[in-house]
Amino acid sequence: METPIKMLDDKTDETTKQMLQSVVKRKRKFDRFKFRHLIVMWLTICFAFLYLLYLYESVLQPYSYSFASMFSAFVSNSVNFYCLVFVFGTYGLMNLLREKREKAEKEFHALRCEIIDKSKDLWKKEQEWKSRHLVFEMMKKNYDINLYHENK
Template identity: 70%
Template sequence: MESSIKMLDERTDQATRKMLQKVVERKRKFDNFKRRHLYVMWATVFITFFYLLYINQTVIEPYSYSFAAMFSAYVNNSANLYLIVFTVGLYGLMNLLKAKREKAEKEYHALRCEIIDKSKDLWKKEEEWKNRHLVFDMMKANYDINLFHENK
């Protein structure tokens, strides 16, 4: 469990600390998929750009006089097969990571909204209710998790 969540002894009970820990884990999972998706997306863009530049230099410009000559030059070079498979594979990985990122985001926001909805049950005592903003501020400052509002 995170040390800053462990230090909330008098402000929260054990179940609330577990929920806060889970929302931190889901946030990290979401951020990880978001970062990986961004890296793969840019890699796909750059690889596609350089592949098209390579095709232009090796196939289109030298054999622009005939489509049949361009097609024949493209098919005769086995590197084109590997490059197109690699590019399409990167595109597929990008889409897979996007789906995982969206799923992780949905899970994270669902748990975050659940904590917001159940805040009256989680901080039942009068003193706990008055100090819950300290817990919310700590979550916002340490983990960039907003528990004040349900909106993203």
């Protein structure tokens, strides 16, 4: 369990601490997929741009007088096949990571909203209810998790 969450001694009970730990874990998972998706997206864009530049220099410019000669030059060079497979592979990986990022975001947002909805049950005692804003501030400051409102 995270140290700041452990230090919430009298402000929350163990169940609430476990829920807070779980929302932190899901936030980190979402951030990890978000970063991976961004990196692969930019790699896909760069590789596609470089490949199109290569095609322009090696196939389109020298053989622009005839489509048949362009097609023949494209097919005869095996590098084109490998580059095409690589660009489409990174595009597929980008889409896969986007789906995983969206799934992780939904899980994170659902758990965050559940904590917000059940806040009256999680902080039942009056002393806990009055110190609830300290827990929310700690989560916002340390983990960038907003528990004040359901909106993102």
